Amino acid sequence: MPTMINRLTRGLVLSLMLGLSAASHAKETHTLRLAQTWGPNSPILGETVEHMADMAEKMSDGRLRIRIDAANKHKAPFGIFDMVRNGQYDMGHTASYYYKGSIPNAMFFTTVPFGMIAPEQYAWFYHGGGMELMQQVYEPFGLLSFPGGNTGNQMGGWFREEINGVEDLDGLKMRTPGFAGEVMAELGVAVTNIPPGELYTALERGTIDAVEWVGPALDFNMGFHQIANYYYSGWQEPGAEVQFLINQNAWDKLPADLQEILRVAMRTAAYDMYIQSTHASGVAWSRMKDDYPDVTHRTFPADVIEALRAATEKRLKEVAEGDPLAQQIIASQRRYLEQVRQWTNISDKSYLDSVAGE
Amino acid sequence: MPTMINRLTRGLVLSLMLGLSAASHAKETHTLRLAQTWGPNSPILGETVEHMADMAEKMSDGRLRIRIDAANKHKAPFGIFDMVRNGQYDMGHTASYYYKGSIPNAMFFTTVPFGMIAPEQYAWFYHGGGMELMQQVYEPFGLLSFPGGNTGNQMGGWFREEINGVEDLDGLKMRTPGFAGEVMAELGVAVTNIPPGELYTALERGTIDAVEWVGPALDFNMGFHQIANYYYSGWQEPGAEVQFLINQNAWDKLPADLQEILRVAMRTAAYDMYIQSTHASGVAWSRMKDDYPDVTHRTFPADVIEALRAATEKRLKEVAEGDPLAQQIIASQRRYLEQVRQWTNISDKSYLDSVAGE
Numbered sequence: 001m002p003t004m005i006n007r008l009t010r011g012l013v014l015s016l017m018l019g020l021s022a023a024s025h026a027k028e029t030h031t032l033r034l035a036q037t038w039g040p041n042s043p044i045l046g047e048t049v050e051h052m053a054d055m056a057e058k059m060s061d062g063r064l065r066i067r068i069d070a071a072n073k074h075k076a077p078f079g080i081f082d083m084v085r086n087g088q089y090d091m092g093h094t095a096s097y098y099y100k101g102s103i104p105n106a107m108f109f110t111t112v113p114f115g116m117i118a119p120e121q122y123a124w125f126y127h128g129g130g131m132e133l134m135q136q137v138y139e140p141f142g143l144l145s146f147p148g149g150n151t152g153n154q155m156g157g158w159f160r161e162e163i164n165g166v167e168d169l170d171g172l173k174m175r176t177p178g179f180a181g182e183v184m185a186e187l188g189v190a191v192t193n194i195p196p197g198e199l200y201t202a203l204e205r206g207t208i209d210a211v212e213w214v215g216p217a218l219d220f221n222m223g224f225h226q227i228a229n230y231y232y233s234g235w236q237e238p239g240a241e242v243q244f245l246i247n248q249n250a251w252d253k254l255p256a257d258l259q260e261i262l263r264v265a266m267r268t269a270a271y272d273m274y275i276q277s278t279h280a281s282g283v284a285w286s287r288m289k290d291d292y293p294d295v296t297h298r299t300f301p302a303d304v305i306e307a308l309r310a311a312t313e314k315r316l317k318e319v320a321e322g323d324p325l326a327q328q329i330i331a332s333q334r335r336y337l338e339q340v341r342q343w344t345n346i347s348d349k350s351y352l353d354s355v356a357g358e
Numbered sequence: 359m360p361t362m363i364n365r366l367t368r369g370l371v372l373s374l375m376l377g378l379s380a381a382s383h384a385k386e387t388h389t390l391r392l393a394q395t396w397g398p399n400s401p402i403l404g405e406t407v408e409h410m411a412d413m414a415e416k417m418s419d420g421r422l423r424i425r426i427d428a429a430n431k432h433k434a435p436f437g438i439f440d441m442v443r444n445g446q447y448d449m450g451h452t453a454s455y456y457y458k459g460s461i462p463n464a465m466f467f468t469t470v471p472f473g474m475i476a477p478e479q480y481a482w483f484y485h486g487g488g489m490e491l492m493q494q495v496y497e498p499f500g501l502l503s504f505p506g507g508n509t510g511n512q513m514g515g516w517f518r519e520e521i522n523g524v525e526d527l528d529g530l531k532m533r534t535p536g537f538a539g540e541v542m543a544e545l546g547v548a549v550t551n552i553p554p555g556e557l558y559t560a561l562e563r564g565t566i567d568a569v570e571w572v573g574p575a576l577d578f579n580m581g582f583h584q585i586a587n588y589y590y591s592g593w594q595e596p597g598a599e600v601q602f603l604i605n606q607n608a609w610d611k612l613p614a615d616l617q618e619i620l621r622v623a624m625r626t627a628a629y630d631m632y633i634q635s636t637h638a639s640g641v642a643w644s645r646m647k648d649d650y651p652d653v654t655h656r657t658f659p660a661d662v663i664e665a666l667r668a669a670t671e672k673r674l675k676e677v678a679e680g681d682p683l684a685q686q687i688i689a690s691q692r693r694y695l696e697q698v699r700q701w702t703n704i705s706d707k708s709y710l711d712s713v714a715g716e
Contacts, residue, residue, distance in 0.1 A: 055622055059417055061615035114713060117706050119477070119510075119636050126630070127637035152477075153705035216701065233708035257419035261619075264413055268622055271629040272484070278477050279485035281705070282698035297704045305712050340640035343574065346655045347511035347639070348475050349710045350591035354663050355472060356703060 030254055031065045032262075034091040035084070037077045037098070040070040044217060044276055045242065048149045049093045052244075052269035059261045064254075066091065080245065081106075085141045090250035093148055095242045097178055104319065105137045108329045109145070111154075111240040113180060113312040115333060118150040118239035118274050120340045125241075128336040133329050144251055146266045148242040149273025152281060156232035156300060157212035158203070158224040163232070163300060166307045175199060176212040179315065180236035186311035187304075196222075203227055212236070216288060217280035225288040225295050233299045235308050241270070388612055389423045390620075392449040393442070395435045395456070398428040402575060402634055403600065406507045407451045410602075410627035417619045422612075424449065438603065439464075443499045448608035451506055453600045455536055462677065463495045466687045467503070469512075469598040471541060471670040473691060476508040476597035476632050478698045483599075486694040491687050502609055504624045506600040507631025510639060514590035514658060515570035516561070516582040521590070521658060524665045533557060534570040537673065538594035544669035545662075554580075561585055570594070574646060575638035583646040583653050591657045593666050599628070 034053070038045045053066035069089070071077040080092035081099045096106035109130070116124060124130040125147055138145045157176065163169065170188035181191040194202050202208045204227045211228075213219045225231070244266045251259065288295050300308070320326035392411070396403045411424035427447070429435040438450035439457045455465035467488070474482060482488040483505055496503045515534065521527065528546035539549040552560050560566045562585045569586075571577045583589070602624045609617065646653050658666070678684035 055618065058618040059615060059622060061613075117709065119633060122633045123637040123640070126633055153709050155705070215705065231704070233704055233712065235709065235712065238706075238709055255419075257417060260413065260416040264417060264622060264626055268626045268629070271626070275477060275480045275484055278698065278701065279481040282481070282701040285701050285704065286697050297708075299708050299712055302712075309713075339644050340636065343636065343640040343643050344710065345714060346589070346591055346643065347513070347573065348596075349707065349714070350655075350657045351475065351511050351593065351596055352702065352707045353711075354591065354593065354657055354660075355667075356707070 027063065029063050029065060030258055031067055032090040032250060034066050034068050034093060035074045035076070035080050035089040036068060036070055036093040037080055037095065038071060038093070039077075040072055042070070043221075044151075044273060044280060045093075045149070046070065047276070048242075048269050048273040051272060052265045055268060056261055056265040059265065060258055064258045064261055081141075081143075084245045084247050085143055087247055087249065090247050092245040093242065094245065095240070096145065100178070103137065103141065105323070105326050105329060106145075107179060108326075108333065109134045109137070109241065109243065111237040112316075112330075112333060113183060113236045113238075114309055115238050116337050116340070117153055117344070118241075120337065120344060121150075121239045121241060122147070122271075123340055124333065124336045128340075129332055130336075133325075133332060136325065137329075138245070142248045144246040144248060146244045146246070146263070147270040148244040148266065149270045150277065151214055151218070151237075151240045151242075152274060152277045153215070154234045154237035154240055155212070155215050155219070156234040156236065157210050158219070158228035159210040159230040159232060159298075160203070160206075160228045161209065162230055162298065163304060165301055166303050169304065169307075172210060173208045174210040174212070175202070175208050176210075176236070180212070182315055183236070183308060183311045186314065187307055200224065200227070214240075215277070215281050216284035217277055220284040220288065225292050229292075229294045229296055230298050231288075231295060233297070235300065235305060242273075244270075385421065387421050387423060388616060389425055390448040390608060392424050392426050392451060393432045393434070393438050393447040394426060394428055394450065395438055395452040396429060397435075398430055400428070401579075402509075402631060402638060403451075403507070404428065405634070406600075406627050406631040409630060410623045413626065414619055414623040417623065418616055422616045422619055439499075439501075442603045442605050443501055445605055445607065448605050450603040451600065452603065453598070454503065458536070461495065461499065463681070463684050463687060464503075465537060466684075466691065467492045467495070467599065467601065469595040470674075470688075470691060471538060471594045471596075472667055473596050474695050474698070475511055475702070476599075478695065478702060479508075479597045479599060480505070480629075481698055482691065482694045486698075487690055488694075491683075491690060494683065495687075496603070500606045502604040502606060504602045504604070504621070505628040506602040506624065507628045508635065509572055509576070509595075509598045509600075510632060510635045511573070512592045512595035512598055513570070513573050513577070514592040514594065515568050516577070516586035517568040517588040517590060517656075518561070518564075518586045519567065520588055520656065521662060523659055524661050527662065527665075530568060531566045532568040532570070533560070533566055534568075534594070538570070540673055541594070541666060541669045544672065545665055558582065558585070572598075573635070573639050574642035575635055578642040578646065583650050587650075587652045587654055588656050589646075589653060591655070593658065593663060600631075602628075 036049050049068055056064045078098050080094035083089045084092040095110050097110040100107045134145050173190045175192055175194050176184050185191050199211055200223050203211050320330055394407050407426055414422045436456050438452035441447045442450040453468050455468040458465045492503050531548045533552050534542050543549050557569055558581050561569050678688055
C-alpha cells in the first residue's frame with residue numbers, strides 16, 4: 001500500500017512539474033523598456049508607440065509589456081541611439097537621421113531629398129533590399145532597426161513672402177534642420193537653429209522669414225499659419241520614416257512567438273502612423289484654410305527645384321565619399337526609385353492629374 | 359504518516375489540476391477554415407492570405423491555425439460571401455464588390471470610380487467612419503469584414519487603338535466587368551464578359567478591342583502587352599481593396615488574445631499587399647516596356663474623363679435610390695475624399711509634379 005502511494009505520488013509530482021512548467025512558460029512575462037524621442041502625450045508619434053505597445057500586450061495576453069519613457073523622463077531625446085545601444089533601454093522610437101553624427105549612414109533610412117514617397121519607400125524596405133541595408137548599418141552597434149511610422153510627404157515650409165525664383169532664397173533666414181538645411185545653405189539660405197518653443201515668436205518678429213516643420217497635422221499646433229500665408233510643397237522629406245530600435249540582446253531573450261508579435265506590432269503601427277498622418281493632415285489643412293482664408297498653397301518654381309536638386313546631388317556625393325556602404329545605399333535607392341516612380345506616375349499621379357482639373 | 363501522505367497527495371492533485379488547466383488553456387488550438395476567391399498559388403492575392411495565416415500561427419505559437427482552401431477546392435470563387443455566412447467556412451478572402459447581387463452596398467468598400475486612392479481610403483476606413491459603415495452593411499448577415507489588401511490604382515486597360523475622344527468609345531468592344539462596365543456602357547461601349555482564359559485570344563483576334571484587368575503586376579502574365587500597345591491610366595478603381603470576411607460565431611469562439619492576433623495579422627497583411635502590389639507593378643511595368651518597346655502609356659483625354667465622371671454620378675444615383683444606407687456611405691466617402699484629396703494634392707501630387715518634368 002505505501003509503495004502504491006509512493007508510486008502515485010511520484011507520478012503526480014512528475015506530471016505536476018510538467019504541468020506547471022508548461023503553464024509557467026506560457027505565463028512568463030517579458031517587460032521591455034522603451035525610450036522615445038518625443039515628449040509625453042505626443043500626438044501621432046507618441047500615439048504610435050502606445051498603439052504598438054497596446055497591440056503587443058493584447059496579442060501576447062499580457063506576456064509582452066512595453067514600458068514607455070517619454071523625453072521628460074529620460075531627458076535625452078536625441079540620445080535614443082546610445083541608450084539602446086548600451087542597454088540602458090531595450091528599445092527606442094526615434095528618427096535615424098538624428099544620429100548622423102554617430103552613425104552617418106542611418107539618415108538614408110528616414111528619407112532623402114527628392115527621394116521616394118511613403119509607399120515607394122516601404123516597397124524598397126520590404127522588397128527592394130532596404131531592410132537588409134538598414135540592418136547592415138545597425139548591426140555593428142548590436143541593434144536591430146525597423147520602420148516605425150511615416151509622416152507622409154513633408155511640406156517645404158511656411159514663408160512670409162512668396163518665393164518667385166532662386167534669387168529670393170539668397171539671404172533668406174529659415175529654420176530647416178539636418179541635411180535639408182545643408183542643401184538650403186548651398187543656395188544662400190541663412191539656416192538658423194531655433195528651439196521649437198521659440199519658433200512662433202521668431203517668425204512673428206521677423207527673426208526668421210520661413211520655417212519648415214512637418215506637415216499640417218503637426219504644424220497646426222505650432223500656429224505658423226496664423227502669421228505666414230504661404231505654405232510650400234516639399235522636396236526635402238518626401239516620406240519621412242521614423243524608426244524602432246531594439247537592442248539585439250533584449251531581442252534574443254524573447255521567445256520566437258513574442259519576437260513575431262513584436263515584429264508585427266511594429267510593422268502595423270508604422271503603417272498605421274502613415275495612415276493616421278494622412279487623415280490628420282487632411283483635417284488640419286482644411287481647418288487652417290477655414291480659419292485663416294489668406295493661407296494659400298504654393299509650389300517652388302522650376303528653377304528653385306532644379307537648384308535644390310543640384311545642391312542635393314552635390315551634398316550626397318560629399319557625404320558618400322570614401323564610404324562604400326553609403327554609396328551602395330544611395331545607388332540602391334536611386335535604382336529602386338527610377339523603377340517604382342514610373343509606376344507611381346502612370347497610376348496615382350496620372351489619376352490625380354486627370355481629376356484635378358475638374 | 360499515511361495522513362501526511364494523503365494530505366500531500368491531495369495537495370498535489372489540486373495543484374496538478376490547476377497546472378494542467380492553465381497549460382491546456384494556453385495550448386488550446388483553434389483552427390479556422392478559410393475559403394479564398396483565388397486559385398492555388400495565386401500571386402499577390404493568394405500570397406496575402408498565406409502571409410496572414412503564417413503571421414497568425416507564429417504569433418500564437420501554433421494556437422491559431424488558418425486552413426486555406428483555394429478556388430479549385432471549394433469550386434465557388436464567387437460564393438465566398440454565402441459560404442462564410444452560412445458557416446460552411448469560418449473565414450473568406452474575396453472582393454466585396456463581387457456580391458453586389460446579394461449585398462449591393464458591399465461594393466463601396468472595394469473601390470468606387472473617381473474615388474479615393476489607397477492611403478486616402480485606408481484613412482477613411484480607420485479614421486473617417488469607413489469601418490463602422492462596412493460593419494453596418496455586413497452585420498445583418500452575421501459577418502465581420504476587414505480590409506484584406508489593396509491592388510493599388512488599377513489601370514484603365516489595354517487598347518489596340520488610341521482613344522482620342524469620347525466618340526472613339528462608341529461601339530468599342532471591351533472587357534470591363536462590374537460597376538465600371540455599367541458606366542462604360544453608358545458611353546456606348548459594347549461591354550463583353552469573356553472568361554479570363556480566353557481574353558488573350560479575344561484581344562488578339564479582334565473579338566474585343568480593349569481589356570481592363572488590374573495593373574502591371576497581375577496583367578503581366580496575361581500577356582496583353584504583347585498584342586496591344588496603349589496602356590491607359592485608370593479612373594474606375596483608384597484603390598481596390600479586397601476583404602477578409604469572418605463568421606461572427608467563429609470570431610466569438612476565439613479568446614481575446616487570438617482575436618487580437620487575427621485582427622492585427624489581417625491588418626498587416628492588407629497593408630503588405632498594397633506595398634507588394636506597388637513593388638510588383640514597378641517591376642512588371644519596367645519589364646513590359648523593355649520587352650515590348652512599342653508599349654506606351656496614355657491618359658484618357660479630358661472629355662472622356664468628364665463623360666465617365668458624369669456617367670458614374672448617374673449610375674451611383676440610380677444605385678442609391680431608395681436606399682438610405684447607400685446614400686449615407688456615398689456621402690461619407692464624398693465628404694472624406696474632398697478633405698483628404700486637398701492634402702494629397704499639396705503633398706504627393708505637388709511633389710510628383712515638381713520632379714516629373716526634370
